[in-house]
Each structure stands twice: as structure tokens, then as C-alpha cells.
Amino acid sequence: MKRRTLQLATLGLLLGALALALSPAEEAKRQRELFLKQSGGAHPGELFVAEGEEYYLSLEGPSGVTMEACDFGKGPGVLEGAYAELPRYFADSDRVEDLDTRVVTCLTKVMGLSEDEFDRDMVVSIVSYIASFSNEMPINVKLEHPKEKEMFAIGERLWYWRAGQMDMSCAACHDRYPGRRVRLAPIRNPEQGLSDHWPAYTFSFDKMYTLENRINFCYDSIQIPHPEFYSTPHIALSLYMRYRANGSALDVPGFTR
Amino acid sequence: MRRALLLFALFTVALAVDDGTMERVVRSGGPAFAAAMRQDPSEKLCSQFPQGIPADRSGAFIAAERAKVSYPEALAGDWQRGRVVFTTPSKGNCYACHAGEPEEAAFGDVGPPLTNFGLRGQSEGIVRYTYEKIFDSWITVPCSTMPRYGVNARLTPQEIADLVAYLTSPESPINPAVKGGN
Numbered sequence: 001m002k003r004r005t006l007q008l009a010t011l012g013l014l015l016g017a018l019a020l021a022l023s024p025a026e027e028a029k030r031q032r033e034l035f036l037k038q039s040g041g042a043h044p045g046e047l048f049v050a051e052g053e054e055y056y057l058s059l060e061g062p063s064g065v066t067m068e069a070c071d072f073g074k075g076p077g078v079l080e081g082a083y084a085e086l087p088r089y090f091a092d093s094d095r096v097e098d099l100d101t102r103v104v105t106c107l108t109k110v111m112g113l114s115e116d117e118f119d120r121d122m123v124v125s126i127v128s129y130i131a132s133f134s135n136e137m138p139i140n141v142k143l144e145h146p147k148e149k150e151m152f153a154i155g156e157r158l159w160y161w162r163a164g165q166m167d168m169s170c171a172a173c174h175d176r177y178p179g180r181r182v183r184l185a186p187i188r189n190p191e192q193g194l195s196d197h198w199p200a201y202t203f204s205f206d207k208m209y210t211l212e213n214r215i216n217f218c219y220d221s222i223q224i225p226h227p228e229f230y231s232t233p234h235i236a237l238s239l240y241m242r243y244r245a246n247g248s249a250l251d252v253p254g255f256t257r
Numbered sequence: 258m259r260r261a262l263l264l265f266a267l268f269t270v271a272l273a274v275d276d277g278t279m280e281r282v283v284r285s286g287g288p289a290f291a292a293a294m295r296q297d298p299s300e301k302l303c304s305q306f307p308q309g310i311p312a313d314r315s316g317a318f319i320a321a322e323r324a325k326v327s328y329p330e331a332l333a334g335d336w337q338r339g340r341v342v343f344t345t346p347s348k349g350n351c352y353a354c355h356a357g358e359p360e361e362a363a364f365g366d367v368g369p370p371l372t373n374f375g376l377r378g379q380s381e382g383i384v385r386y387t388y389e390k391i392f393d394s395w396i397t398v399p400c401s402t403m404p405r406y407g408v409n410a411r412l413t414p415q416e417i418a419d420l421v422a423y424l425t426s427p428e429s430p431i432n433p434a435v436k437g438g439n
Contacts, residue, residue, distance in 0.1 A: 153274040154282050160307045162300040164293045165411050166404040167395075171307050173367065176402060182353050182365045223411075224293040227286025236282065 027186050032255040035203060045128065045201035045253030048208040052129025055122055061111025070106035072099070072130060083134035084250055087239040089145035096151040098238045099127050100212045101230045120229065127210050128199045131252045138249055139196065141242045148239070151232075155240025158233055168222035170237070185257070190244035197254025204257050211238050303400035310399055322395045326407065329414040332388045332421055333379075339423030340430070342416045349412065349420060354403070358430050368403060374424040375432035387421045 036043065056067045071092070072082040087098040093105050103126050107113045143149050162169045173182065178189040188194045198211040212234045216226035227233040283294045299318060302310055310318060342348045343357060352361060356370035377383050389396055392407030392414070406412040412420070427435045 150274065150278075154278065157274055157279055157304070158282070160304045161294065161296070162303045162400070163296050165409045167300060167303075167409065168402070168404070169304065169307075172402040175307070177367045180366045182367060183363050184365075187367070219290070225287075225289035227290040231287070232282045232285045233290070 031257065035255065043201065043253065043255060044203075044206075045199075045208060045255060048125045048128045048199075048201070049132045049253055050129075052125035052127070055126050056129055059107075059111070059113075061107070061113040061117075063110065063112040065111060067106055067111070067126070070102075070110050072102055072106075079130050079133040081134055081137055083131040083252070084137040084140050085142070087148075087151070087235050087242070088142065089148050094147075096145075096147050096235055096239065098211070098235045099130060100210050101235060103127055103130070104230055124199065124208050124210055124213075128208055128253050131199050131250070134250050135252050136249050138247050139242055139245050141239060141246055143243065151236050151239050152243060154232065155236035155238075158237055159240055164222055164224040166222045168224075170218065190241040191248070193245070193248060193251075195238070195241040196245055196248050197251040197256060199252060200254030200256045202256050208253070211241075299395060299400075303395075306400075315399055318399050319396055322393050322399075322405075322408075325405075326389055326392050326396070327414055328388070329418050332384050332418055333425060334415060334418035334422045336419070336422040336426040336429045338416075339419035339421070342412065342420050343423055343431075348416065349406070351420075359433060371424060371431060373432050373434045375427055375429065375435040377425075379425050379427070384421055384425060387424055388417060391417045391420055 058066070060066055068077040070076060071090070072079065073085050073088055073090070074080065074082045083099055086102070087096050089096050090102070090105075093109065097105060100123060103123050107118050107123075108115065143152050159170045162172065173187055174189050174194060177187050178192055180187050195211055195214070198214050199208060200214075201207075202209050212229055215234055215237050219226040284291045286294075296304065299322060302314065302318060343351045346353075351357060351371070352364045354365040354367035356364045356366070356372050359372060374387075386397075391412070393405045394401045394403040395405055404411060407414060407417055423429050423431060426432065
């Protein structure tokens, strides 16, 4: 009985907090601080960053080089601030790439590894490591190269694309109803930080996920089977959201439900 | 002013990506993604005009949507079955966007609250309106965020009729303020 009263009181407090109508960004920050307090200040995302660092420094492919030979936009071996400017056009691959795709390009084209010599979890850890060098930096995505402009336009069309059994699009929720909730989950638009905290540790899955995973969650939740990793829809939507978020500070590795 | 408009138009044209490119982009996401991303003409129009379709096209849009509705014999079914459809995530999943029974605290607020929906009455007109709203929300609000549950076969006509009963019946727990109810 006493326990039930306590549960009810906790629920009341939670609802009270909701009633105060925190902004989505504030709510995310509050949840994160709460969790960090409970876990003694340790951010589980740092474990994935450390794992990524190990891969980054020690992996070697048939070409005899490590990942330090790869260019993530600031020149080979330079990681500071690289993620803040992604996705971007790369002359060597002649395409626009997000960090996930660029890591795969590095592993395969530069280091000479074959697709079955690495897996998605490795890519996620490496992405987390490289992204951590842009933490708290302002997002600065540019539309200079014609292929960047085209990729942005593709992202924009995908953003508004109504389809599937739910007739949904990204915009139908994220642009029409930012600040409201789907069940208890706050809806944000790109300007409110929809994409700023990815890659993020998600505590409900106890996993690290990148912005590509975040895009997949969205499609799956609207009954559209998500696009395959490293495909154009991921790169286009990432570029579109990040361009709209230009100037916002990255919060990576992020922490989320 | 005219020059600015012309420049803006040119800029828009220059930025636009054609349907052929989009077809390739969608296909690059894999066969399952590409199949689900196929659009009917109404979805296409809603995507093209995210801030609302042009007034001169809404008449034909609504007529086309209206033609998609099919009706069961009784438009109001069983409220108890409707309650299950309302709460089940793979069915109505209505709490994602709407408030319902006062005891349920975990509801979204994207759509209007449906608590005491039954106060609108139980007339034939209300029942019909409610049925059509769930079967095809785009008849009343073109391009609404609410899915067209019947058109997309997310729900069967019978399941929609059961939802109608759950929303309108005075006995339904979603209607505590309706006279004669619980």
C-alpha cells in the first residue's frame, strides 16, 4: 500500500514536470542529467567512444595504413571539428557523404578491408569517436558544391514525402507539431535540436546509435521499412536536418531515451 | 518586385529535384523502403504543398478521397471491441496523439482530446462524420497528419465502426460526462 502511494507520488511528480511544459531541448537535458546522476556521473557513450578510439588507432587493412590516413573533411588524421561540417562533398569519392558512410569509405577504399571484415557496431563506435572531437562545436554544414545543393534538395523532398500506411512524412510531425508530444515523447524540429545529439547512447536499448539509426527509428515508427544503411536517403536527410540546425552546438556523444 | 519574383522562381526551379532522381534515390534505400515510399496522387499533392494544397484543387481532392470510403451495414459497432482497437499500438494506437479515458495519463497531444467525444451526441450525422473521419481524415482536413485508417487498410470497416461506438456511446468509459453513461 505504502509502495503504491509512493508510485503514485512519483507519477504525480513526473506529470507535474510535464505540466510545466519544458521545451523539448530542456526536457532532453533534464532526462540526461537525471540519468547521469543515477549512474554516478558516468556517460555510457564514453565507452563506445573509447572502443572507437581503439579501432581508429589499431585497425589495419591490406593497404598497410590505419584510419589516420583517412580524410574526414579536414585532411588526413585531423578529427577536430570534422563532424560539425558533415555531411559534405568529398572529391576522392565524388559524392556527398555523412560520417557513417565516410567511415565505410575509409575502411574499404583507403584501408582495403572487405565488407565482411567489419560490422555495423564497429562503424558506430568509430563514428562516436570521430564525432566526439566536435562536441560543443556549432554545426556548420555548407551547400557549396553542386552535389551538396542537389543532396539538400533531395533531403527536402524526402522530408515532406507523405507515404506508407500512416500517410506520414517527417514534416507532418516535426514541422507541424514541434513542442507537442507523441504519447510522452516530445517532438522537436531540426532548429530545436532534433539531430544535434547524435550519435547518442540510448538507454532504453542500452546501445549507441548514430543519426542514421535515428532516421531508421522514424521510418519504422511510421510503418515504412527503413532504408538500408549508408544509402542516399540517410545522407540526404542528415544533410537537410543539419543544414537547418546550422549554428546549434553539437552535444555528442548524446544521451537519450 | 517582379524581378525579385522571377529570380525566386528561377532559384526554386534550379533547386528542384525531378521525379526521376527521386525514384532512383528511393530505390537506393532497398526494395522494402522503395515499395513503402510509393505514393497515391493525394499523397503526392500533400507532399508537394506541405503548407496546404491550393484552393482550386481541394474540390477534386476531396471528391477523390470521398470515393474511397466503403461502409459496413452499421456505422457504429461494439464499443468494447472499439476500446481494444483504440489502445492497441498495431491498430488504432490513438493514445499516440489523442487524450482518451481520463485515467490514461500517457497520451500525446498532436490531435485534439477525445475525452467525452460523446457530448457531441449520437445522431446519424455525428456517427457518419466520425466513421468518415477515421476511414479517411483527408475528406474533412486535406493532408491532415492523421492517417487514413480505412483507405490504407490499417483498420477494417468493422474495426472503424467499433471505434465509432467507443467514441460516441454513452456507456463508453471515454465518455464519463455523458448522461446515462458510466
